[in-house]
Amino acid sequence: MHTLLHRVYLLFLLIALASLAAGAPPGRAQTSGASPSQVAWPLHTEYQFGQYILFQAAPGAEIAAQQANLYLQVQGERNTRVIPAVKNSASAWEVNYDVHTHPIRAYSVIIYWFEAQSSDGQKIETQRGSLAYIDNRFEWQSRAQGIFEVHWYEGDEAFAQLLLDTAQQGLENAQQILPLSPPDRVQIYAYANGRHMREAIQLAGEDWVAAHTSPDMAVMVLSLPPTPEQRLEIERQIPHELMHILVYQRVTTAYTRLPMWLSEGLASIAELYPNPDYLAMINSAQVKDTMLPMESLCSAFPRDASGAYLAYAQATSFTRFLYRTYGSQGLDNLLQAYQDGLGCTRGVEVTFGSTLAQIERDWLKDAFGENPVSGAVSNLTPWLVLSGAVLLVPLVVILLNAAGALRRGQKENQPKE
Ligand SMILES: [Zn+2]
Numbered sequence: 449m450h451t452l453l454h455r456v457y458l459l460f461l462l463i464a465l466a467s468l469a470a471g472a473p474p475g476r477a478q479t480s481g482a483s484p485s486q487v488a489w490p491l492h493t494e495y496q497f498g499q500y501i502l503f504q505a506a507p508g509a510e511i512a513a514q515q516a517n518l519y520l521q522v523q524g525e526r527n528t529r530v531i532p533a534v535k536n537s538a539s540a541w542e543v544n545y546d547v548h549t550h551p552i553r554a555y556s557v558i559i560y561w562f563e564a565q566s567s568d569g570q571k572i573e574t575q576r577g578s579l580a581y582i583d584n585r586f587e588w589q590s591r592a593q594g595i596f597e598v599h600w601y602e603g604d605e606a607f608a609q610l611l612l613d614t615a616q617q618g619l620e621n622a623q624q625i626l627p628l629s630p631p632d633r634v635q636i637y638a639y640a641n642g643r644h645m646r647e648a649i650q651l652a653g654e655d656w657v658a659a660h661t662s663p664d665m666a667v668m669v670l671s672l673p674p675t676p677e678q679r680l681e682i683e684r685q686i687p688h689e690l691m692h693i694l695v696y697q698r699v700t701t702a703y704t705r706l707p708m709w710l711s712e713g714l715a716s717i718a719e720l721y722p723n724p725d726y727l728a729m730i731n732s733a734q735v736k737d738t739m740l741p742m743e744s745l746c747s748a749f750p751r752d753a754s755g756a757y758l759a760y761a762q763a764t765s766f767t768r769f770l771y772r773t774y775g776s777q778g779l780d781n782l783l784q785a786y787q788d789g790l791g792c793t794r795g796v797e798v799t800f801g802s803t804l805a806q807i808e809r810d811w812l813k814d815a816f817g818e819n820p821v822s823g824a825v826s827n828l829t830p831w832l833v834l835s836g837a838v839l840l841v842p843l844v845v846i847l848l849n850a851a852g853a854l855r856r857g858q859k860e861n862q863p864k865e
Contacts, residue, residue: 484563484571485510491562491577495547497554497584498647503577504542505533505562510572513564516541523556524664533562554648555635555667556581583637583648595619595630602640603674611636611682614720618687619694622718625771626779628694635667636686645671663696663703683721691718695783702787707795709745710782712760713767726761733758734816742766742808746792769811774800 487510495501503518518541520529529550533541541562552558558579565571582588586601591608596615598608615636622628639645649669668689672678692715696703703711716723733739740750740759749759771779778800785795796804 484573487572487574489562489574491560491574493560493577493579495579495581495584497547497582499546499548501545501547501552501558501579501581502542503533503545503560503562504536504540505564505574506538506540507564511564511566511570513541513572514567516562516564518543518545519561519563520545521559522552523558524553524662552581553662553665554581554583554669555637555665585644588637595632596634596636598636598638600638600640603638607638610679611638611686614682614686615690617720618690618718621687621720622691622694624776625691625714625718626694626698626776626783628698630694631666631697633666634690634693635665637667637669639669639671640673642671642673645669663693666693668693680721684719684723687718687720688715691715699783699787702789705789706783706786707746707792708749709742709759709763709766710786712749713763713770714779716760716764717768717771723761723764725757726764729758729761730765730815733762734812739812741805743793743804765815766808766811769814770807773810 487508489508490506492504492506493501505516507513516533516535518531518533520531522529531543531545533543536542541564558581559576560579561576562574563571564574588599588601589608590597590599591605591612592598593609593612594616596612598611598615600608600611615634619630639648668686670681670685670689672681672685692711695706695711695714699706716726730739738758740755740762742762745759745763749756749763767779770782774782782795782799785799790798793804796802796807800807802810
């Protein structure tokens with residue numbers, strides 16, 4: 449929260465400086481055509497996460513406004529939203545904004561102001577207000593350590609401290625893989641219920657992966673139900689999402705151009721508890737000759753659950769191979785190539801002097817030798833059954849659930865484990 453607020457204050461400062469530079473003294477109405485003068489009308493907001501946000505401005509005596517608009521700048525969006533305001537029974541201007549119909553990204557900061565005009569064309573503009581659009585369906589508790597601030601609503605202080613310690617461990621682990629600098633603050637929201645987490649993200653109009661990997665805000669949203677697997681999930685989810693945030697810090701706007709296999713591969717090799725199912729997935733695909741060409745994983749992963757899961761497994765194994773072969777410097781050079789604007793395959797060629805296809809052959813040879821390994825076909829049935837039912841829920845939730853189901857399935861089949 450501190451980072452968000454600091455950003456907002458900085459923005460206020462910049463706006464104030466800009467208006468001074470533009471010679472627009474506050475508090476005096478101007479005629480149409482000139483930029484509106486600034487007034488300090490009392491602003492008020494209240495909201496129900498995922499349903500509505502009420503924005504209000506109590507007008508002062510500067511002008512007799514005949515109409516007014518609300519301006520909204522949502523963090524991470526280029527376009528300013530403009531919404532006509534209405535006068536309520538208390539003569540305040542207001543907008544009851546339907547967030548269900550017009551989603552706003554969860555945990556973003558919204559900067560807003562009103563502009564009003566009188567019948568003779570005089571215009572005023574209010575000061576900027578800000579609203580941190582946090583999921584207020586829950587009573588969040590907070591705990592901070594170092595750059596991390598964790599928010600949770602179920603569990604005790606020890607649970608929160610475990611998240612903070614894991615985040616710190618994840619940071620150190622990630623920095624051994626790549627020389628990465630963290631942001632000033634990383635916010636961690638731990639939901640105790642996958643449905644609540646998915647609701648938060650679906651309401652934001654993004655699928656789960658996009659929200660989880662929205663590193664521009666340095667906010668991660670986790671689902672950590674109190675199950676026996678909770679600790680393993682903490683050790684997977686936090687370092688994984690943290691790596692996305694760190695890589696964003698490294699390449700900033702080039703982040704969305706990174707090959708998907710690299711972005712997810714880096715995040716996955718940063719996990720403290722490696723996914724035990726990935727190896728079985730790859731072995732199985734190799735035996736069945738269903739491996740996906742790495743080039744097909746440049747811009748997107750398959751949409752179907754089994755293809756997506758295999759894509760994660762391959763991306764992880766391939767990226768780990770790159771790391772072992774070319775080291776931190778090699779991976780950092782590769783990120784630089786993509787930051788410089790090179791495409792997926794070209795970036796690999798320029799960085800390593802081999803084609804993606806050649807390195808892919810080297811990787812397969814390293815992983816499987818000259819001949820494909822036999823055996824190691826895992827029991828995928830629980831996962832495949834699951835995949836049919838959950839295609840509508842966001843992707844990585846499927847993957848996490850599937851991994852859990854697979855592990856449980858294996859445990860049931862092998863009681864000694
Ligand atoms: Zn990821």
